[in-house]
Amino acid sequence: MTQLPRAIGDQAEDQALQHLEQQGLTLITRNFQIRRGEIDLIMQHADELVFVEVRARSNTAYGDGIESITRSKRQRLIAAASAYLQRQRYDMPARFDVVAIDGQGQINWIADAFRADD
Template identity: 55%
Template structure:
């Protein structure tokens, strides 16, 4: 299982480097609470961006993007609400997904889903 964590960490580092090149600024990584975990919390101009990084080496079950299902979205929204409440942040927010597929292609989906869509 350690290899999974190492692969996940490498995917998050790659996603972070890509997003920084696009001008986003890191605020927190691996933010955790009872509701779940958010891989990256970033700032993009005036927006807070909650980023889920997904990597799949086998597309058999729909690939990286498909793995951010409704249940995962609900956990991300709940965790983001905790972050906003805990930090007192008052800014527009969005949920992005960085998906890395079996061919090692990185895809950044801005505003991948809305908090209202998750419920």
């Protein structure tokens, strides 16, 4: 039986969350959504707020998960992060991380993968 895309995404987010918690990050919220975008995980790492995009790829023939984050996707993530920061009024530095998981379950975590001004 094949899994639906949302189920695969949830499983990848669970795996990414577990990995990041093992690295010392603390979960604040999951799946923060606004009309223009969604952030998979929002975490805290020391004194930084971390917006995490999780990408799962069973086949890398068309590129890995990191390569799939287009300029348009980055803009949607930045818009969602800005909305979150305005609502929550956090006063700490923030960064965008990417967790890519391949078909074998290998995790590639890229801290500070891109910036809002890229």
